[in-house]
Amino acid sequence: MELRKSIQKFLGGYPGGWQQYARGRTPIEDRPWVQPANLDDRRSVIPPLGLREYWYPAVPQKDIGWKKPVGLRLLGTDVVLFRDEQGAVQALLDVCPHRGVALSWGDCFWKGFVSCPYHGGTFDGNGECVAFITEGPDSKMVGRLSARKFPTRTIKGIVFIWMGDEAPSPIEEDIPAEFFEGEQTVILNTVRYWNCNWMVALENTADAHNCFWVHRDSLFMLRSRFGGRPRTPLGYRSKIVNGRSAITFDYNTTAYYKKDGKLDYRMYYPGVKGHWPLHGWRLFWVWFFEWLEKRNAGKPRFETPEEWAMGTHLPSQQRIYSGSGGTGSMYTRVCIPVEENLTRVFYYRSRRVPTAAGRFYERLAFNLWRNFISHYNFSDQDYDAMRTVRYDMPEYLSATDSHLITQRRLITQHARGLKRAVPVQDETSSERLVIEGHGLLGVKVAIDGSGTSLSPDDKGAVIGLAGGLLGPPQSME
Ligand code: FES
Numbered sequence: 522m523e524l525r526k527s528i529q530k531f532l533g534g535y536p537g538g539w540q541q542y543a544r545g546r547t548p549i550e551d552r553p554w555v556q557p558a559n560l561d562d563r564r565s566v567i568p569p570l571g572l573r574e575y576w577y578p579a580v581p582q583k584d585i586g587w588k589k590p591v592g593l594r595l596l597g598t599d600v601v602l603f604r605d606e607q608g609a610v611q612a613l614l615d616v617c618p619h620r621g622v623a624l625s626w627g628d629c630f631w632k633g634f635v636s637c638p639y640h641g642g643t644f645d646g647n648g649e650c651v652a653f654i655t656e657g658p659d660s661k662m663v664g665r666l667s668a669r670k671f672p673t674r675t676i677k678g679i680v681f682i683w684m685g686d687e688a689p690s691p692i693e694e695d696i697p698a699e700f701f702e703g704e705q706t707v708i709l710n711t712v713r714y715w716n717c718n719w720m721v722a723l724e725n726t727a728d729a730h731n732c733f734w735v736h737r738d739s740l741f742m743l744r745s746r747f748g749g750r751p752r753t754p755l756g757y758r759s760k761i762v763n764g765r766s767a768i769t770f771d772y773n774t775t776a777y778y779k780k781d782g783k784l785d786y787r788m789y790y791p792g793v794k795g796h797w798p799l800h801g802w803r804l805f806w807v808w809f810f811e812w813l814e815k816r817n818a819g820k821p822r823f824e825t826p827e828e829w830a831m832g833t834h835l836p837s838q839q840r841i842y843s844g845s846g847g848t849g850s851m852y853t854r855v856c857i858p859v860e861e862n863l864t865r866v867f868y869y870r871s872r873r874v875p876t877a878a879g880r881f882y883e884r885l886a887f888n889l890w891r892n893f894i895s896h897y898n899f900s901d902q903d904y905d906a907m908r909t910v911r912y913d914m915p916e917y918l919s920a921t922d923s924h925l926i927t928q929r930r931l932i933t934q935h936a937r938g939l940k941r942a943v944p945v946q947d948e949t950s951s952e953r954l955v956i957e958g959h960g961l962l963g964v965k966v967a968i969d970g971s972g973t974s975l976s977p978d979d980k981g982a983v984i985g986l987a988g989g990l991l992g993p994p995q996s997m998e
């Protein structure tokens with residue numbers, strides 16, 4: 522690593538060396554986040570630092586010890602996490618109310634209390650000052666000084682935090698339903714940091730068509746014959762459920778590009794006079810994985826209430842059925858705003874496993890390879906591709922972006938803490954482009970008057986969709 526850095530420095534300090542630099546390089550990491558300011562664009566009313574009146578995952582409980590508090594930034598706000606006298610993880614604003622020092626730089630010298638590193642202001646789990654060490658036992662700061670507290674709940678080993686200014690809403694509305702199931706339901710987690718805005722990370726949701734391109738060389742896709750290939754140039758139908766999620770359905774994965782009932786391995790693109798994929802190396806080994814997956818054929822998907830099905834759930838969660846052939850696990854990505862250009866990506870992998878031995882294996886497999894394959898090798902490819910997305914430029918959407926516009930409606934019309942009557946046009950240019958995109962493919966879609974759904978507006982439209990063969994919702998594999 523050091524050698525590589527030295528060589529790079531010698532060559533000019535730029536990735537690729539001076540020659541690359543001379544050709545030009547986009548300093549993507551340095552670009553400030555720019556929000557559109559345009560009444561024709563729903564993105565202009567979505568807060569760059571996120572939706573505050575919600576529960577978010579903070580940390581796994583095991584990361585919080587008794588001796589050292591932990592600092593964490595969420596939604597542009599710094600919090601300090603520590604254990605109270607009962608051992609429950611509590612969160613306070615990470616700003617000492619005395620003179621503003623970060624409490625997370627302090628210590629928990631006495632079990633259950635956090636002490637400020639500057640003058641020893643010491644706070645309990647409710648944020649009340651219980652001792653002010655440097656002023657002695659008679660300090661009158663005790664009982665008068667208090668730090669802001671953020672409500673927390675620990676469920677299945679994960680500490681959730683309420684970031685709102687209002688009284689907390691029921692946590693059941695904000696975190697996946699399986700968190701409230703018994704020990705048979707295993708929820709494993711991991712965290713990544715991405716240098717992009719939380720909406721960019723979230724808008725990767727149900728963008729099924731990037732799979733065929735972005736993930737072409739992921740370990741996940743290399744074992745699949747069609748490698749996430751879209752079976753249609755049309756997007757998902759999605760609908761808003763309970764004002765809290767936009768779920769996807771009626772995604773036609775089987776019909777559109779079939780010829781004589783068969784899907785070719787490669788497709789010809791006349792504009793470039795060429796095929797994609799470029800070559801067929803994977804055909805040497807995919808037969809083996811297809812043989813393995815036959816064992817999973819017909820196994821049910823991960824069952825979940827409609828509101829928590831595949832799609833987007835407020836405040837910033839994406840859900841996808843996962844596992845070979847959709848065999849009973851659920852992938853959830855929570856995009857937690859940290860700063861305008863930084864997102865904390867918290868993943869859950871949920872699966873119901875009836876036996877203790879099975880649960881042991883589930884944890885082992887997660888730690889040895891599943892976490893890597895799914896959340897690092899596969900999902901970080903999305904990050905690499907989308908981190909340069911710009912919100913300050915006009916976009917030109919296609920039919921495949923149908924879920925995107927439903928998701929933006931979900932946020933701008935239903936999110937807590939946002940005004941419901943948003944000051945944007947009823948139907949934006951982006952929405953019109955998606956509708957037109959479908960129209961060009963012979964499919965009518967509409968966003969209904971209340972803006973709660975995007976759906977085919979008549980039977981004919983459904984039939985127009987390549988013979989009406991609308992398949993059941995599929996996983997994004
Ligand atoms: S700044 Fe925290 S005790 Fe003084």
Ligand SMILES: [Fe+2]
Nearest residue numbers: 731732735903
């Ligand atoms: Fe992707």
